[in-house]
Amino acid sequence: xxxxxxxxxxxxxxxxxxxxxxxxxxxxxxxxxxxxxxxxxxxxxxxxxxxxxxxxxxxxxxxxxxxxxxxxxxxxxxxxxxxxxxxxxxxxxxxxxxxxxxxxxxxxxxxxxxxxxxxxxxxxxxxxxxxxxxxxxxxxxxxxxxxxxxxxxxxxxxxxxxxxxxxxxxxxxxxxxxxxxxxxxxxxxxxxxxxxxxxxxxxxxxxxxxxxxxxxxxxxxxxxxxxxxxxxxxxxxxxxxxxxxxxxxxxxxxxxxxxxxxxxxxxxxxxxxxxxxxxxxxxxxxxxxxxxxxxxxxxxxxx
Numbered sequence: 575x576x577x578x579x580x581x582x583x584x585x586x587x588x589x590x591x592x593x594x595x596x597x598x599x600x601x602x603x604x605x606x607x608x609x610x611x612x613x614x615x616x617x618x619x620x621x622x623x624x625x626x627x628x629x630x631x632x633x634x635x636x637x638x639x640x641x642x643x644x645x646x647x648x649x650x651x652x653x654x655x656x657x658x659x660x661x662x663x664x665x666x667x668x669x670x671x672x673x674x675x676x677x678x679x680x681x682x683x684x685x686x687x688x689x690x691x692x693x694x695x696x697x698x699x700x701x702x703x704x705x706x707x708x709x710x711x712x713x714x715x716x717x718x719x720x721x722x723x724x725x726x727x728x729x730x731x732x733x734x735x736x737x738x739x740x741x742x743x744x745x746x747x748x749x750x751x752x753x754x755x756x757x758x759x760x761x762x763x764x765x766x767x768x769x770x771x772x773x774x775x776x777x778x779x780x781x782x783x784x785x786x787x788x789x790x791x792x793x794x795x796x797x798x799x800x801x802x803x804x805x806x807x808x809x810x811x812x813x814x815x816x817x818x819x820x821x822x823x824x825x826x827x828x829x830x831x832x833x834x835x836x837x838x839x840x841x842x843x844x845x846x847x848x849x850x851x852x853x854x855x856x857x858x859x860x861x862x863x864x865x866x867x868x869x870x871x872x873x874x875x876x877x
Contacts, residue, residue: 576688577621578711578792582608583678584635584695585628585654597631597638598849600858602866605875607849608695610862611704612643613875615691618704619712622648624685625695626678629653642876650685654678660806666814673805674819675789680801689714692791692822698858699725699790700844701870710840711792720800720835722826723792724752725842729761729768730782732846736853738762741770742787742823743780744839752837754830755787755823785839787823788846800829 600607612623623643627635632651636644643649654672656665658681672678679692689711693699703725714721726744733739738760745753760771761780769777804825812818829835847858865871 576712577619578688578708579622579624579686579690580612580615580620581624581626581679581682581686581690581692582612582695583626583675583692583789584608585626585631585672585678597635598855600849600855600862601871601875602863603874605862606639607698607847607858609639609642609875610871611693611695611697611699612647613871614699614701614704615708616647618701618708620647620691620704620708622650622686624650624652624682626652626654626681628672629655646876652682652685654681659809660802663806663809663813669813669816671816671819673809675822676801676808676820676825677805679822680798680805683798683802686795686798689792689794692789692793694789696849697788697790698845698847698861699788700842700846703790703840703842703844706840706842707790707792710838714792714794716794716796719833720796720829721794721838722797722835723838723840724787725790725792726785726839727788727842727844727846728782729780729784729786732786732788732848733761733763733768734848734850734854735857736851739848739850744785744787746785746839750839752826752830752839754827757823785841788848789822791822791826800834801825804828 656669691707707725710723741758741761742755743758744755747753758770768780768782770780772778805820808820847861849858866873
């Protein structure tokens with residue numbers, strides 16, 4: 575069976591963070607968040623890594639991060655360009671904001687031949703998460719429906735102590751397949767409970783054990799054709815909205831609703847760490863230092 579590829583979405587700028595958080599050092603020798611994710615993926619059996627980057631950050635990204643990966647895996651850099659759109663479309667004049675995560679993945683269509691995973695560049699997903707994802711992708715094969723998967727985390731494990739976050743909470747079928755991902759805004763802990771905002775300005779309590787998507791997905795190549803169709807419809811309908819983005823979970827939700835795909839949810843008890851706010855960096859650094867002390871990672875990640 576062909577080893578899966580890994581797509582790392584590294585083109586964004588964190589507005590709440592105030593900069594390119596995927597480039598911030600968190601390890602004892604300046605390692606970044608995404609380097610730990612790639613390190614985990616390589617020892618889980620992934621053999622190709624694709625970094626989706628912006629043209630203006632590619633050179634620095636390759637010098638600071640990519641050089642370590644290139645020595646250990648088949649590595650490619652994919653530019654998320656506003657002009658890379660399905661045939662017959664063009665970016666509206668004045669558009670500067672990227673088209674979103676669905677577009678970021680679609681930009682990799684010429685670089686991927688087999689099954690692949692997709693992750694964010696600013697999340698720590700855990701060692702076991704990549705192992706179960708790699709094992710599932712080695713077996714994934716489309717039949718009557720597309721055969722996709724997703725690593726699921728418990729809501730109580732994916733919050734920031736420094737402010738509210740957005741989280742995609744999953745609904746599951748009785749046999750453990752995803753039925754939809756619903757975005758919740760301003761998720762935070764208040765009075766010992768996890769709450770989110772409601773549309774009328776109120777609050778709603780959420781189940782701390784609810785399964786959450788942290789954009790750790792597994793797909794077959796069939797996704798690229800579906801992304802192309804979704805992007806075509808999206809740009810024609812909303813392309814002139816300068817802030818509109820086409821999100822990967824939205825496309826997955828549509829495929830589930832249409833009965834075209836099934837998504838296995840792979841629960842993990844691995845710890846998750848993320849960088850939403852600049853204050854999260856110090857929490858992340860302490861967590862990585864503890865994992866290094868426990869022998870989960872070498873002191874110097876790349877030797």
